[in-house]
Amino acid sequence: HILILDFGSQVTQLIARRVREAHVYCEVHPCDVSDDWLRQQAASGHLKGIILSGSHASVYEVEDRAPQAVFELGLPVLGICYGMQTMAQQLGGQVQGSAQREFGYVEVRARGHSALLRDIADFHTPEGHGMLKVWMSHGDKVTALPPGFKLMASTDSCPIAGMADEARRFYGVQFHPEVTHTVQGRALLERFVLEICAARPDWVMRDHIEEAVQRIRTQVGDEGVILGLSGGVDSSVAAALIQRAIGDQLTCVFVDHGLLRLHEGDQVMEMFADRLHLRVLRVDASELFLRELAGVSDPEQKRKIIGRLFVEVFKAEAAKLTASGASKTAAKWLAQGTIYPDVIESGGAKSKKAVSIKSHHNVGGLPEQLGLKLLEPLRDLFKDEVRELGVALGLPPAMVYRHPFPGPGLGVRILGEVRPEYADLLRRADAIFIEELRSTIEPHSGKSWYELTSQAFAVFLPVKSVGVMGDGRTYDYVVALRAVQTSDFMTADWAELPYSLLKRVSGRIINEVRGINRVTYDVSSKPPATIEWE
């Protein structure tokens, strides 16, 4: 396998992801592992190479150095950004601080001949030099090569942008090959891992399941685990994975807050309880939620109420389980479907020593309050990897590739006060919209409009407008349709759905949902609008 030593960069997990994409098993460990531990790893014969990550800090701000053994094992080493700088410094070169930060896209010129960059280039200069389009983010830079190293790449502002000691197979790059902005980054990392380290590309998602299962078993032993199941992708995949590991030591609690989509509660039960045979406690708390939300129209207040009630209901269920006599269900662990982007969002990725685990924003603080230990088996994975894992675990693709649905549910899609009758109208309109998106195929791609959009839903507007139906006048509510395309949900474009599709959806909603007589389409992008209306 490949060992990645983490110096606390935000993008360390991206390195791991690229290695996994090359079908090579890798492990991320903090940079301060001991020399002895490293030697043991190397002695096993399975360790094929080491990657030193970047850092958010400067070599002058922090004491972090690679364990000296890294350079004594006879294994290939690749240093990235800070990893290259510490390598240079530890092996007798020089690093200089700089007030000036270089950040963003640059073109790097390959120098000399190196096994790492051989035949890898985006284009060539008229003189025949290979050029790479790369992503840089650094202040400090290497100013003198350590003995034995040769120059491998340079830019005008960073004369030593890459260095290599071919005899010892040590390489350093100042830029970040792990980010997609570095066009040849994947080729470069594959070159290092597959050719220079000669790691075997035999790792597949099935192995990941096996490893994760073993890890969960070791962690949990024979203790009970509870998990808040929402029906969303992350908690569903976490549930399926944990069940694979510990079977009926897992109990899922599904809180139905009455703000779910049409038939969603039944579908969650059908899938997890009936088909996958998980133990799922369905808690119907819709009356409580709707009662507490009555008369409240401020969006932030609504979110707070929903969040607070969710925690209360979940805590009450968990307390029952923690107290229950049966050892299998007496919960000692709280499992969460936290994925890597959540870890970054909550700032957890910066704490490389990885002891203080941050809670997922949806149920923050819960494990402490409940006195439970936290189990987060998806913490290192990206969304698309979680989906792949879900499919490998046997979850239906239609479920795993569902659009995201916000925790507060229809509570943020009914503008202003939430009333049961509004929720009922919205659920039916939304179901028609989604059904039509799923069944309408875009001919060029052969994909449905559901697949071609990142998120789509209906929004209930509590205003009435005048219409005409048959011979009579109507005076009914309005829904807005929202469909967006985005890769990260930070920015989004409204989707250019075909008019024929919009026409069919509006016709069906107005005819089939009595109480709605007007449908509009939201043509606002994010920013300045947000995806949800509240």
Ligand code: XMP
């Ligand atoms: P906005 O409306 O901020 O939404 O553009 C971006 C993405 O986040 C989802 N969203 C939420 N998800 N709890 C969640 O779990 C929330 O309170 C929440 N608010 C927004 C939204 O559906 C979109 O995918």
